[in-house]
Amino acid sequence: MGKASEYLGLVLFVLAILHTFSTRYFEHRAHHSPQHSGFWHLLGEVEVVFGFWAMLLFAGLLILEGGAVAVDYIDTRNYTEPLFVFAIMTVAATRPILTVANRAVLWLGQGLPLAGSAGSYLVAMACIPLLGSFITEPAAMTLAALVLDEHFFARGLSNRFKYATLGVLFVNISIGGTLTHFAAPPVLMVAATWNWDITFMLSQFGWKAACAVLLNALVVTAVFRQELSRLEYAATEGDYQESPDDPLPAPTHRVPIPWVMTFLHLLFLAGIVISAHHPAIFMGFFLLFLGVVHAYPQFQQRLILKESLLVAFFLAGLVVLGGLQQWWLQPLLLSLKSEMAFLGAIGLTALTDNAALTYLGSLVQGLSDDFKYALVAGAVTGGGLTIIANAPNPAGVAILKRYFDDEAVSPLQMLLASLLPTLIAALAFWFL
Numbered sequence: 237m238g239k240a241s242e243y244l245g246l247v248l249f250v251l252a253i254l255h256t257f258s259t260r261y262f263e264h265r266a267h268h269s270p271q272h273s274g275f276w277h278l279l280g281e282v283e284v285v286f287g288f289w290a291m292l293l294f295a296g297l298l299i300l301e302g303g304a305v306a307v308d309y310i311d312t313r314n315y316t317e318p319l320f321v322f323a324i325m326t327v328a329a330t331r332p333i334l335t336v337a338n339r340a341v342l343w344l345g346q347g348l349p350l351a352g353s354a355g356s357y358l359v360a361m362a363c364i365p366l367l368g369s370f371i372t373e374p375a376a377m378t379l380a381a382l383v384l385d386e387h388f389f390a391r392g393l394s395n396r397f398k399y400a401t402l403g404v405l406f407v408n409i410s411i412g413g414t415l416t417h418f419a420a421p422p423v424l425m426v427a428a429t430w431n432w433d434i435t436f437m438l439s440q441f442g443w444k445a446a447c448a449v450l451l452n453a454l455v456v457t458a459v460f461r462q463e464l465s466r467l468e469y470a471a472t473e474g475d476y477q478e479s480p481d482d483p484l485p486a487p488t489h490r491v492p493i494p495w496v497m498t499f500l501h502l503l504f505l506a507g508i509v510i511s512a513h514h515p516a517i518f519m520g521f522f523l524l525f526l527g528v529v530h531a532y533p534q535f536q537q538r539l540i541l542k543e544s545l546l547v548a549f550f551l552a553g554l555v556v557l558g559g560l561q562q563w564w565l566q567p568l569l570l571s572l573k574s575e576m577a578f579l580g581a582i583g584l585t586a587l588t589d590n591a592a593l594t595y596l597g598s599l600v601q602g603l604s605d606d607f608k609y610a611l612v613a614g615a616v617t618g619g620g621l622t623i624i625a626n627a628p629n630p631a632g633v634a635i636l637k638r639y640f641d642d643e644a645v646s647p648l649q650m651l652l653a654s655l656l657p658t659l660i661a662a663l664a665f666w667f668l
Contacts, residue, residue, distance in 0.1 A: 237301065237309070237560065244296045245560025252289040252557060253587055256282060256624060260644040267642055280644060282623055282637075283546035283630050286553030293557060313555050317421060317591070317627060319515045321374045322548035323508050323522040325631050328371075328378040329544075330529070331537045332493050332501040337364070337379050338386075351465035353387065354457055360384060361404060362453035365412030366446060368628075372509055373413040373420055377628035380405055381635040389639045391467060397460050398639055399646075402632065403620060403653030404456045408449045410590070410619025410626045411661050415442035418512070421591035421627050422615040426598040430608055440609065441665070445616075448664035452657040491534040500528065543634040550630045558592045566596045574606040578666060581614025582658070585625045586651075590615035613665040620654040622647060 262280030266273045278284060297306035327333065344363065345356030360383050368376030384405070389398060413420030417427040417437045426432065457464065504525040511517035529536050565588065572580045584593055597603065597611045619626030623633055623645070637645050 237305070241297055241300050242560055242563050244300065245293060245557065246564065248289045248293050248296070249557045249561060252286050252553075253624070255279075255285045255289065256622070257647040259285065260642060260646050263642040263644040280642075281546065282645070283543075283550040283634055285550065286557060286624070287549040288553070290553035290556035293560070309559070310556065313552075313559055315552055315555060316513060316515050318548040318551040318555065320372075320508070320512050320518060321551055321627060321631065322544045323518055324372060324375045324505075324512075325378045325544040325547060326539055326541060327501070327505050327508060327522070327525055328375040329382055329540045330501055331535060332498040333505060334379070334382055334537075335493060336498060336502075337383055341383060350457070350461075353467040354461055354464040357388065357464050358453050358457045360387075361401070361408060361456060362450050365405070365408035365449050366415065368409055368413040369415035369419045369442070370509075371419070371505065372512060373409055373626070374628045374631055375505065375509065376412065377405075377409050377631045378635070380409065381632045385635055385639075388467070389636055393460075393463050393467075395640070397463055398636075399649050399653040400456055400459065402636065402645065402650055403655075404452050404657045405620075405632060406626065406629055406650075407617075407620030407654055407657035407661055408452055409628055409632075411445040411616050411665075412449050414445045414616055420616060421589075422594040422612060422619070425591050425595040426608070426612060429598045441613070441616075444664045444668045445661075447668065448657075448661040451660055451664075455656070455660070493535050497532065497535050501525075504528075540635070543631070547630045547634055551627055554589050554592075554624065558589060561588065561592070562596055565593070566600070569593070569597060569611070570600060574604065574610045577607055578610035578614040578617075578662075581611050582618035582621075582662065585615050585618030586621035587624070589624060590619050590626055614662075617658060617661045617665055620658055621651055623650070 259280045259282045262276050266276035266280055269276060279288075294306055294310060297309060301309075341356050341359050341363075344359040345353070348355035348358060350358065360380060364376050364380040364383070367379075371379075384401060388401070410420070414423055415438060416434050417423055417432050423432070423437065423441075427437075504521055507521040508518045511521065529539065565584070569577065569580065569584075581590075581593060593615050594612055597608070603611075616626075620629070623629045633645050637643050640646070
């Protein structure tokens with residue numbers, strides 16, 4: 237790839253980041269310019285941003301490098317993660333899975349000496365992110381966001397509560413997947429190359445992450461205990477709806493879910509997680525799952541296919557644009573000492589995907605163990621700062637954004653909300 241193409245990739249990458257921080261402006265224009273609301277709404281969909289600029293990159297490569305090189309570049313990108321996120325989001329958001337999650341959160345929350353729904357909120361913010369170490373972070377994000385959607389965001393709580401919750405959720409999901417070596421994308425990128433197994437992850441990362449996740453959840457629960465104490469949590473089986481005028485309304489008649497159907501859905505979820513690195517296999521599980529859903533619609537709610545596809549489009553665009561950033565990002569990383577690598581990784585993660593960051597580090601030979609730890613710890617610590625910092629973040633935004641002004645999450649307010657939980661995570665990884 238020539239220098240001109242690399243410079244083009246950098247320019248479009250920067251424009252995509254700026255676009256990500258401007259989506260609220262476009263949504264505002266969509267609500268105040270009815271004549272062209274469709275166009276402004278398209279530009280305001282945060283999940284569309286990187287896919288949109290990736291298509292412009294492809295057009296630029298066609299001009300600069302020719303058709304063969306441009307097509308070869310697109311063909312040689314690895315789209316396993318976008319496909320996996322699409323499949324796992326859809327399955328994790330089904331009625332049988334959500335019913336199990338809701339009942340577990342209610343049962344655990346009732347055992348805590350906290351008023352109202354505070355106990356269940358604490359469980360949702362602490363336990364579900366840690367569960368991501370086993371069912372993968374995208375699945376944990378989907379479950380957590382849908383539980384929060386139905387039981388908290390939909391019940392008229394303050395805007396301050398919503399942003400604080402989103403900030404803590406993003407940070408906790410990012411660090412909560414580090415108990416194992418296969419669930420967090422930034423860890424997965426280096427685990428095989430650096431021979432990191434589950435024993436290493438638990439001893440070097442996992443217990444520290446668990447401490448930070450629990451402390452973050454305790455802090456946000458304590459801050460909003462008065463709002464939470466006025467709510468009662470119920471293990472309902474409500475349906476996720478994108479908006480009041482959703483074209484695919486949920487069925488009005490509820491049919492009890494037999495245990496066999498719940499068990500079958502859990503098997504599909506487990507099969508997709510276990511085969512996460514083999515798209516032909518997990519997409520086979522997913523297609524079989526769609527067949528079961530079609531055969532037994534009475535046990536389902538609306539599948540979040542649209543949201544899952546948009547998130548996959550976002551991640552695929554990030555893969556395409558991120559593939560041309562190695563020429564400047566890798567030398568920058570290698571110029572840092574271990575201590576500065578930790579801080580640098582936190583900052584760079586806010587502007588790039590943390591998995592891309594650690595992948596670039598895995599390509600370098602001879603890195604010290606301290607540098608490896610600092611790079612990965614910094615990457616997962618900064619995973620909650622922006623929507624592009626961690627792969628599951630767009631899934632959370634896609635599900636919860638309808639509760640924010642103009643149905644858009646303010647990047648600045650989300651950044652501010654995530655600063656304290658990010659600091660707590662940083663202190664845990666560096667000093668524990």
